[in-house]
Amino acid sequence: MKRGRIAFQGAIHEVTQAADGRVQLADGRLLNEADVSWLPPVVPGAVFALGLNYADHAKELAFKAPEVPLAFLKGPNTIIGHRAKTRRPADATYMHYECELAVVIGKTGYQVSKAEAMEMVAGYTVANDYAIRDYLENYYRPNLRVKNRDGCTPLGPWLVDAADVPNPMALKLTTRVNGKTTQQGTTSDMIFDIATLIEYLTSFMTLNPGDIILTGTPEGLADVKAGDVIETEVEGVCCLINTIDDDQTYFATV
Amino acid sequence: MIKQKVSGTVYGVVLNDHASVRKIGADALAAAPYKGAPKAPAMYIKPANTRVACGAAVNLPKGAKTVEVGATIGLVMGRAAARLTRANALDAVAGIVLAGDLSLPHDSYYRPAIREKCFDGSLPIGSVKPLVDLSSLVITTKIDGNVVEQRSLADLVRDPAQLLVDVSEFMTLSQGDVLLVGVSYMAPQAGAGSQVKISAEGVGSLQFSIAGVQA
Numbered sequence: 454m455k456r457g458r459i460a461f462q463g464a465i466h467e468v469t470q471a472a473d474g475r476v477q478l479a480d481g482r483l484l485n486e487a488d489v490s491w492l493p494p495v496v497p498g499a500v501f502a503l504g505l506n507y508a509d510h511a512k513e514l515a516f517k518a519p520e521v522p523l524a525f526l527k528g529p530n531t532i533i534g535h536r537a538k539t540r541r542p543a544d545a546t547y548m549h550y551e552c553e554l555a556v557v558i559g560k561t562g563y564q565v566s567k568a569e570a571m572e573m574v575a576g577y578t579v580a581n582d583y584a585i586r587d588y589l590e591n592y593y594r595p596n597l598r599v600k601n602r603d604g605c606t607p608l609g610p611w612l613v614d615a616a617d618v619p620n621p622m623a624l625k626l627t628t629r630v631n632g633k634t635t636q637q638g639t640t641s642d643m644i645f646d647i648a649t650l651i652e653y654l655t656s657f658m659t660l661n662p663g664d665i666i667l668t669g670t671p672e673g674l675a676d677v678k679a680g681d682v683i684e685t686e687v688e689g690v691c692c693l694i695n696t697i698d699d700d701q702t703y704f705a706t707v
Numbered sequence: 708m709i710k711q712k713v714s715g716t717v718y719g720v721v722l723n724d725h726a727s728v729r730k731i732g733a734d735a736l737a738a739a740p741y742k743g744a745p746k747a748p749a750m751y752i753k754p755a756n757t758r759v760a761c762g763a764a765v766n767l768p769k770g771a772k773t774v775e776v777g778a779t780i781g782l783v784m785g786r787a788a789a790r791l792t793r794a795n796a797l798d799a800v801a802g803i804v805l806a807g808d809l810s811l812p813h814d815s816y817y818r819p820a821i822r823e824k825c826f827d828g829s830l831p832i833g834s835v836k837p838l839v840d841l842s843s844l845v846i847t848t849k850i851d852g853n854v855v856e857q858r859s860l861a862d863l864v865r866d867p868a869q870l871l872v873d874v875s876e877f878m879t880l881s882q883g884d885v886l887l888v889g890v891s892y893m894a895p896q897a898g899a900g901s902q903v904k905i906s907a908e909g910v911g912s913l914q915f916s917i918a919g920v921q922a
Contacts, residue, residue, distance in 0.1 A: 498754075498755065499754035499755065499756065501821075504819075523818060523819070524819065524821045525819035525821065526751075526752035526754060526819070526821065526825070527752070528716045528718070528752060528878065528884075529715075529716060529881070530878045530879045530880075530881070531878070563827070588747065588877075590743075590745055590746060590747060590749070591740050591741045591742055591743075591817055592721070592722070592741065592745050592749035592816050592817070593721075593749060593750065593751050593816060593817075593818065593819045593820065594817060594818060594819070595819075596747065596749065596750065597718075597750040597751075597752075597877075597878065598747045598750075598877050601750075601752075601877075601878055602877045602878060603789065603877065603878055603879050654821075656768065656769065656822075657768035657769070657822045657825070657826040657827070658754075658756050658757075658821075658825050658826055658827050659756045659827050661755075661756070
C-alpha cells in the first residue's frame with residue numbers, strides 16, 4: 454500500500470494510490486497527482502540525516518568513510534511535500550540535491566538489536582536533502598544553515614509499506630534535472646545499512662513512530678538553478694518532484 | 708502565569724559567549740578542523756526524546772561515566788517567527804525556561820554530536836516563566852550543593868534578540884519551539900548520583916539528578 458497526505462478542498466486528507474496511479478481519497482474520489490497539494494506523507498518526528506553514507510560520495514567529497522555513522526538532525530521547518538518549491542538564495546553559488554531513501558519508523562524502540570531493527574520500520578519514502586555549500590562551516594558540520602533551511606528537504610509523495618519493499622538494500626536511486634539523469638546509485642552501496650543505523654541510534658536514544666532516517670546519497674551531485682525541475686526517484690518507492698525558485702519569485706507577494 | 712508550553716523542537720548554540728571563545732582559543736579556531744571562527748550561530752538540535760521535567764533522574768547512555776551540565780536559558784516562541792529584526796525579535800518570545808543541556812564530554816565541535824547531545828533525558832527543562840531582562844542575568848549551577856559555575860548572559864556574543872535574528876534568517880521557528888542562548892565550552896561535569904541545581908534570579912530553579920550509568 455502507498456499512503457500519502459494531501460490538502461484538497463479545504464481539508465487535509467490521508468490518501469492512497471489507486472491501481473491506475475491516481476490519488477484516492479477515503480470516500481473513493483480519484484484525483485490526478487499533479488492537481489493536489491501534497492503534504493509530507495507523515496508528520497515528521499525526529500528527522501535524522503546521514504552524511505557520507507555512500508563510499509563513492511565520501512570519495513567525491515574527498516573524505517574518508519566514517520567509522521561510526523555521521524548522523525545529524527533536522528527540524529520540521531525544512532520538510533515540505535511533493536511538487537513544492539525550494540528557494541535558492543541569491544548569494545548561493547553551489548546548491549545541490551541529494552536523492553535519498555527515507556526510512557519511516559513505525560514503533561517505539563530503545564536498544565534495538567540489528568537482528569530486530571527492521572521490525573521498527575513502518576515504510577519508505579523519498580527525500581531530496583538539498584545543501585547549499587556556500588554556507589558550510591566546520592562546526593557541527595554539516596551545519597544547520599546548510600541543511601536545515603526552510604523548505605530545503607522535500608519528502609514524499611508516498612509512504613510505501615515496509616512489506617511492499619522486500620529488499621530496501623538493493624534499490625536504484627536516480628536524480629533527473631530537467632529530465633536529464635545526473636545521479637545514479639544503489640542503496641546496496643550504503644556504508645551503514647538501515648538495520649545498523651537503527652541499532653546505532655537506539656543505542657542511546659528512543660526512536661518513535663514518525664521519526665525518519667534519511668540514509669544518505671551516492672555520488673553525482675550538481676548545482677541547480679532557479680526554474681530547474683528536480684526529480685529524485687527510488688526504485689519501487691516513488692518519484693519526488695521539486696522546483697527551484699529564486700528569491701524574487703519565492704518572496705513575491707501577490 | 709504563562710500558557711505557552713514547550714511543544715516543538717529545541718535548538719541550541721555553542722560558542723555564543725566570550726568566555727567559551729577564549730577557552731577554546733583563537734589559535735584552535737583558526738586551525739584545522741575549524742579553519743576559522745564561526746560566522747553563523749553554531750547550532751544543534753535537541754529532539755523530543757531529550758526533554759525531561761524538573762526533578763528527573765537522568766540515565767547516561769552505555770559507556771558514559773560523566774556528563775557536562777550546560778546551564779542555559781531557553782527562549783520559548785509564542786508564535787511562528789521568521790526573518791525577525793532586532794526591533795521585533797523579542798515580541799515573538801512568549802517566555803523563558805531554565806535548561807540543563809546535558810552533553811557527554813566532547814572537546815571538538817567539528818562533527819554533529821548526536822550520541823553526545825541527544826541521548827534520552829539529556830535536556831532537563833523547567834516550566835515556562837515570563838520573559839525578564841536577560842542582559843545581565845546570572846545563571847548558577849550547583850552540583851551536590853557546591854557552586855560549580857556562575858555565568859552572566861552579559862557575556863553573550865549574540866544577545867537573545869540578535870540570535871533570533873540570525874537563526875530566523877534561514878529557518879522558521881514555530882510556536883512552542885525553544886532557542887537556547889548558549890552553553891559553556893567544556894561545562895562542569897556531573898557523575899552518577901550527582902544532584903544538580905540550576906537557578907537564576909527571577910526565573911526560579913531547575914533540579915535533576917544523574918541516576919546512574921548503564922552496564
